[in-house]
Amino acid sequence: MIRNVSTTPYNDQKPGTSGLRKKVPVFQQPNYAENFIQSVFDSLEGFAGKTLVVGGDGRFYNREVIQKVIAMAVANGFGRVVVGQGGILSTPAASNLIRKRKAFGGLILSASHNPGGPHEDFGIKYNAENGGPAPEKMTDAIYARSKIISAYKIADVGAVDLDRLGTSDVGGMKVEVVDPVADYAALMETLFDFDALRTLFKSGFRMRFDAMHAVTGPYAKEILERRLGAAGGTARNFVPLEDFGGHHPDPNLVHAKELYDEMMGPNAPDFGAASDGDGDRNLIIGRGIFITPSDSLAMLAANAHLAPGYKAGLKGIARSMPTSGAADRVAEKLGIGIYETPTGWKFFGNLLDAGMATICGEESAGTGSDHVREKDGLWAVLLWLNILAERGESAKEIVTKHWATYGQNYYSRHDYEEVETDKANALVDALRAKLASLPGTSVQGMKIASADDFAYNDPVDGSVSKNQGIRVLFEGGSRVVFRLSGTGTSGATLRVYIERYEADPSRHGHDTQAALADLILAADDIAGIRSHTGRDKPTVIT
Ligand code: G1P
Ligand code: ZN
Numbered sequence: 129m130i131r132n133v134s135t136t137p138y139n140d141q142k143p144g145t146s147g148l149r150k151k152v153p154v155f156q157q158p159n160y161a162e163n164f165i166q167s168v169f170d171s172l173e174g175f176a177g178k179t180l181v182v183g184g185d186g187r188f189y190n191r192e193v194i195q196k197v198i199a200m201a202v203a204n205g206f207g208r209v210v211v212g213q214g215g216i217l218s219t220p221a222a223s224n225l226i227r228k229r230k231a232f233g234g235l236i237l238s239a240s241h242n243p244g245g246p247h248e249d250f251g252i253k254y255n256a257e258n259g260g261p262a263p264e265k266m267t268d269a270i271y272a273r274s275k276i277i278s279a280y281k282i283a284d285v286g287a288v289d290l291d292r293l294g295t296s297d298v299g300g301m302k303v304e305v306v307d308p309v310a311d312y313a314a315l316m317e318t319l320f321d322f323d324a325l326r327t328l329f330k331s332g333f334r335m336r337f338d339a340m341h342a343v344t345g346p347y348a349k350e351i352l353e354r355r356l357g358a359a360g361g362t363a364r365n366f367v368p369l370e371d372f373g374g375h376h377p378d379p380n381l382v383h384a385k386e387l388y389d390e391m392m393g394p395n396a397p398d399f400g401a402a403s404d405g406d407g408d409r410n411l412i413i414g415r416g417i418f419i420t421p422s423d424s425l426a427m428l429a430a431n432a433h434l435a436p437g438y439k440a441g442l443k444g445i446a447r448s449m450p451t452s453g454a455a456d457r458v459a460e461k462l463g464i465g466i467y468e469t470p471t472g473w474k475f476f477g478n479l480l481d482a483g484m485a486t487i488c489g490e491e492s493a494g495t496g497s498d499h500v501r502e503k504d505g506l507w508a509v510l511l512w513l514n515i516l517a518e519r520g521e522s523a524k525e526i527v528t529k530h531w532a533t534y535g536q537n538y539y540s541r542h543d544y545e546e547v548e549t550d551k552a553n554a555l556v557d558a559l560r561a562k563l564a565s566l567p568g569t570s571v572q573g574m575k576i577a578s579a580d581d582f583a584y585n586d587p588v589d590g591s592v593s594k595n596q597g598i599r600v601l602f603e604g605g606s607r608v609v610f611r612l613s614g615t616g617t618s619g620a621t622l623r624v625y626i627e628r629y630e631a632d633p634s635r636h637g638h639d640t641q642a643a644l645a646d647l648i649l650a651a652d653d654i655a656g657i658r659s660h661t662g663r664d665k666p667t668v669i670t
Contacts, residue, residue, distance in 0.1 A: 129283065129284045130202070130203045130281060130282070130283050130284075130299075131203070131281070131283070131284065132281055133159070133279060133280055133281075133282060134278060134279045135159040135162065135163055135166075135279060135280055136159075136278075137163065137274060137275050137276060137277050137278075138157070138163055139275060141163065141164050141167065141270075141271060141274035141275075142271045143253065143267040143270060143271060144614035144615050145472040145613070145614035146240060146253055146472060146473070146474075146614075146615055147236070147238075147251050147252055147253025147254070147261070148251060148253070149239045149240075149242065149249055149250070149251035149615055149616075149617050150249070150250065150251070151247065151248065151249060151250070151617055151618075152188060152189050152246055152247060152248060152249070152250045153246075153247065155193070155250045159280070161193050161196055161252070162196060162200065162280045162282065163274060163277050164270075164274060165196065165197060165200050165235070165252070166200065166204075166277060166279075166280035167270050167271075167273040167274040167277055168235070169200070170273045171266060171269040171273050172232070172233065174232075175205070175206055175232040176205040176206075176207070177206070177207035178206060178207055178208075178231070178232035179206070179207060179208040179209070179210060179230070179231040180197075180201050180208070180209050180210070180231060180232060180233060180234060181209075181211075181217070181225045181226045181229065181231045181234030181235075182194055182197050182198070182201075182209055182210070182212075182217075182234060182235045182236075182237070183211055183212035183216060183217025183221075183222050183225075183236065183237070183308060184215055184237030184238050184406070185216075185218070185237070185239075185240075185244075185343040185377075185406035185407070186214070186215065186216050186342070186343055186368035187238065187245075187248075187250065187371075187372070188244050188245050188248070188370040188371060189237075189250050190215045190370075191215045191290060193237050195287050195288065196282070197209070197235055198211070198285070198298060198303060199282045199283050199284075200280065200281060200282050200283075201301060202283035202285055202298060202300065203282050203283040203299075204281050206232070206301055207301060207302065208301060209298075209301065209302070209303050210225060210229055210231065211288075211290060211303065211304070211305055212225075212306060213290065213293055213305050213306065213307055214290055214308075215237075215290050216308045216343060216346070216368065217308045217343075218308070218312070218343045218344060218347060218406055218407030218408070218506075219236055219238060219406040219408040220312065220407060220408055220496070220500050220502045220503070220504035220505070220506070220507065221308055221309070221311070221347070221407070222236045222259075222502075223255060223259035223260065223500035223501050224259065224311055224315055224499075224500045225306070225311060226255055226257065226258075226259040227258070227259040227500065227501070228315075231257065233254060233255055233256050233257055234254070234255045234259075235254055235255075236252075236253050236254075236255060236406070237250070237251065238251050238406035239251035239615075240405050240406050240408070240409070240615065241376060241377055241378035241383075241404040241405050242376070242378075242405065242617065243371070243372065243374075243376050243377070244370060244371050244372050244377075244405065245370065245372075248371065249617050254266070255502075256477075258477060258481055259500055259501035259502065260473070260476075260477035260480070260501030260502065261472070261474035261477065261501075261502070262474065263477065263478075263591075264591070264593060265591065267474075283299045288303050288305075291305075292305060293306065308346065308347075309346055309350045309351075312347060313347070313350055313351050315500075316351060316506070316507065316510055317355075318436075319435060319436065319437030319438075319499055319507070319510070319511075320435050320436065320437065320510045321436050321514055321517070321518075322355060324517040324518065325356045325510075325513055325514065325517055326356055326357050327517070328513065328516070328517040329356055329357045329358045330357060334359065334398050334399075335352070335358055335362050335397050335399045335400070335401070335513075336362060336364060336387060336390060336391070336397045336399075336400045336401075337362055337364065337400075337401050337402065337403075337509065338365055338379070338384055338387045338400075338401070338402035338403075338411075339363055339364065339366045339368075339403060340365055340373075340375060340377040340378075340379065340383070340403070340404065340405070341365045341367060341368060341369040341372045341373040342368055342372055342403070342404060342405045342407070343368055343403075343405065343406055343407045344403040344407040344505060344506060345363060345365070345366030345367055345368050346366070346368070347506055348363040348366060348403075349363050364387075377404050377405035378404055378409075379402035379403055379404050379410065379411035379493055380411065380493065380668070380670045381411075381669075381670060382668050382669075382670070384402045384411055387411070388400075388413060388418065391413040391414070391415060391416070391418075396415040396416060397415065398414075398415055398516075398522065398523075399413075399414060399415070399513065399516065400412075400413040400414075400415075401413070401509040401512070403505030403506060403509075404505065407504075407505050408473075408494060408496075408502050408503040408504060408505055409492070409494050409503065409505050410424075410493055410494075410495060410505040410506075410508040410509055411493055412424050412508065412509070412512055414523020414524050414527065415522060415523065415524065416524055417523060417524045419527060420452070420491070420640075421451075421489065421490065421491050421493045421494070421495065422447075422452035422454050422489070422491045422537060422539050423452070423454050423527065423530070423536075423539075424495060424508065425445075425451065425454070425455045425487070425489030425495050426452075426455040426457070426458045426530070426534070427515075427526060427527065427530050428487060428489075428495060428508065428511050428515070429455055429458045429459070430458045430461075430462075430530060430534075431518075431519070431526070432486075432487060432497075434515050434518040434519070435511055435514040435515070435518075437497075438486065438487075438497070441462070442464055442485075443464065443465070443483055443485060443486045444459070444465035444466065444479070444484045444485040444486065445458065445459045445465070445467070445485060445487050445488070445489075446466070446467040446469055446476050446479050446480075446484075446485040446488040447466070447467070447468060447469070447490065448468075448469055448470065448471045448472070448475070448489075448490040449582050449596060449597055449599070449609070450471060450490075450491055450597060450609045450611065450623070450625040451489060451491040452491065452537040452627050453537055453605075453627070454536075454537040454539075455489065457534040457535065458534065461534070465484060465485070467479055467485055468584075470582065470584045470593050470596035470597070471490065471596065471597065472614070473490070473496075473501075473502055473503055475584065476488040476496075476501075477501050478586055478588035478589055479587075479588065480497075480498045481501075481588070484588070485498070486498050489503075490503070491539070491541060491625065492541075495508040496508070528636070528637065531633065531636045531637070532636070535629055535630060535631040536630045536636045537627055537628070537630075538627065538629075538630060538643040538644055539625075539626070539627045539628075540625075540626050540640050540669060540670065541624065541626070541669070541670050542623070542624040542626065542648070542668075543621055543622070543623050543624075543666055543667055543668040543669075543670070544621065544622040544623075544624075544657065544661055544663050544666050544667055545616070545619070545621045545667040545668065546616075546618055546619040546621070546667070547619055547620045547622055547661045547663070548619055548620070548661075549619055551620075551660050551661055551662075552612055552619075552621075552622055553612075553620070555622065555655055555661065556598070556610070556612060558655075558656065558660070559598055559610060559654070559655050560581060560598065563579045563580060563598065564579075566579040566654070567579055571650040571653045571654055572646045572653060573646065574602045574603070574604075574606065574646065574647075575602060576601070576602055576603075577603045578601045579599065579600045579601070580598070580599060581594070581595055581597070581598050581599075582595075582596040582597045582598070582599055583595070583596065584596055596611070597610065597611035598610045598611065600654055602647075602650075605628075605629045606627060606628040606629065606647055607627050608624060608625065608626050608647055608650060608651040608654065609623075609624070609625040609626075610622065610623070610651075611623055611625075622661065624651050624655070624657070624666070626644045626647045626651060627644075627647075628644055628647060630643070
């Protein structure tokens with residue numbers, strides 16, 4: 129039986145950088161998830177009888193919301209729901225399934241690298257038929273709908289057994305429970321030289337992959353250990369847990385410190401990596417060397433032709449504006465296009481669909497290519513492995529040579545988390561107000577060349593996205609960028625991105641914070657971080 133349930137709108141269902149993210153108790157309010165899901169469906173047209181993909185990163189509340197999605201998909205007229213076994217699908221695997229199954233779209237349940245559990249975070253995002261995050265005009269429509277929604281449709285169907293593979297009939301709609309890993313692993317086999325990787329591991333190459341008790345555990349076990357023959361135990365923390373074992377599944381130097389310490393230690397493996405809650409981010413650490421995500425993007429782009437899937441070369445590279453300019457130098461040398469987009473993967477979709485970019489990346493540990501329409505943690509790891517296998521050099525050698533060829537972009541991000549929203553807004557407002565007066569002035573002995581609030585003109589559909597981060601550029605190419613996070617769930621997070629280019633190899637590989645010290649001071653002089661927030665240091669430095 130299909131019910132039309134009347135509801136009242138919530139006023140806070142505005143999707144952020146990556147879907148709607150809230151604390152679990154917020155999502156557990158009566159009709160909260162239903163309102164949002166119906167708002168998504170109401171913003172779409174023409175899905176009757178079509179396929180919807182659904183899955184999540186396994187965090188607390190995942191299974192409950194999947195049952196709601198299925199019951200609402202029946203009532204709204206979808207023909208089929210494809211769901212990962214156990215409710216599990218990594219974000220890139222979901223993107224792949226949407227594309228492969230020619231689905232109408234998909235709902236991905238995740239709050240990415242944010243912690244999980246009854247009092248932690250949950251999230252829902254909609255991905256369109258290209259497999260990519262809904263573009264801004266769609267998320268705007270969803271939000272607008274959520275503010276006036278008065279009813280949602282749901283079918284009275286019993287809970288579907290998410291653990292049993294196979295197809296069943298649910299209220300006249302097909303529900304197909306699929307292996308979450310199989311199609312994704314098959315895609316990876318088409319891109320990378322699995323024989324060369326097997327030979328690499330057979331030769332004694334040692335690796336550590338930290339799945340952080342999040343979604344990539346089963347993917348890493350299958351691909352790295354079973355298919356590629358990496359030693360048992362290569363994947364650590366590989367059982368997905370609803371609360372990620374109480375940790376932040378955020379692959380950075382703070383939350384993946386154990387991995388970092390191991391990679392810097394005396395008996396370090398050859399290569400270390402980690403991924404986040406939903407499997408779209410990556411952390412790459414060579415023996416004795418951390419590789420910043422911005423550098424990793426540049427190095428992957430420079431060497432991608434060594435992997436079978438990219439041997440024809442790249443069409444172009446895209447990076448988010450706060451990501452360092454390291455990739456720009458690679459694009460220049462390769463003679464291909466480089467695109468600078470606002471933060472968030474949704475801005476890469478058009479470039480990938482239009483065949484203008486092959487590889488994309490963000491400083492926040494996201495890298496990916498046109499194989500799906502999301503960033504992809506394990507993809508980055510496998511591409512690195514393929515490059516290491518082909519070049520027969522250590523990660524450190526590859527990095528050092530890259531810097532010698534292109535120069536080094538010293539880069540760091542300083543996050544001030546859970547700042548009171550008013551204070552963060554006041555800081556940004558004050559900064560905006562003085563942007564025009566900054567050029568020509570000097571801070572910490574460095575002259576400001578230009579300052580603006582980044583706006584993006586999408587070269588494919590002509591859409592304009594304003595207020596995407598404040599950038600202050602110094603003479604000589606150094607810069608600081610300020611923006612507020614669009615993914616946090618409590619207070620505001622101020623992100624400060626700091627970058628300096630260094631051409632001279634004798635000055636490469638030094639301590640990053642020391643190399644950026646004057647710019648860090650300049651950032652505070654310009655934005656008044658201490659005075660506005662009362663903080664004397666960032667919460668997280670990456
Ligand atoms: C953060 C990252 C951004 C990434 C997003 C989703 O967004 O900075 O690069 O696309 O998470 O993973 P933010 O919190 O900065 O809005
Ligand atoms: Zn993520």
